[in-house]
Amino acid sequence: GLGLDWALWSRLSLSLDAGFRSAKLTRFDGVSQLTTFGSPEEPRNFRLIYSEQPIDWLNSTYKMLNLPATFGGSTLGTLRDAVLDLSGLYFTAGMRISF
Numbered sequence: 703g704l705g706l707d708w709a710l711w712s713r714l715s716l717s718l719d720a721g722f723r724s725a726k727l728t729r730f731d732g733v734s735q736l737t738t739f740g741s742p743e744e745p746r747n748f749r750l751i752y753s754e755q756p757i758d759w760l761n762s763t764y765k766m767l768n769l770p771a772t773f774g775g776s777t778l779g780t781l782r783d784a785v786l787d788l789s790g791l792y793f794t795a796g797m798r799i800s801f
Contacts, residue, residue, distance in 0.1 A: 703792075713800045718793075725788040754780035 703721020710716065734748035755764040756779045767784055 707798065715798045715800075716796070717798055718795050720791070720793045722791055723789060727786040727788075728783045730784055750784040752780070752782055752784045753778045 703719060705717065705719040708716045730750035732748055733745045735745040736743045751768045753766055753768065755766065755777065756762075757764055763779070
């Protein structure tokens with residue numbers, strides 16, 4: 703990244719920062735346990751998956767996660783680990799006051 707500070711007075715400055723951040727998280731594993739009418743089911747291992755279902759008559763694609771207690775029964779076009787991608791450029795601007 704790159705940061706610039708402009709001193710306006712001895713205790714006051716303006717700042718600009720820019721950079722690139724690479725942060726990609728994947729493989730979300732855990733345990734899922736459903737409770738129906740107050741009666742808990744057995745815990746089971748769970749892995750968060752991303753999938754896509756093509757919808758021909760809409761000429762579109764339905765994107766979804768396999769969250770616990772969701773229903774299946776559709777044809778999937780893509781199936782992979784869910785990814786939380788926080789990568790990209792960032793810019794900040796501000797004022798700094800020193801004490």
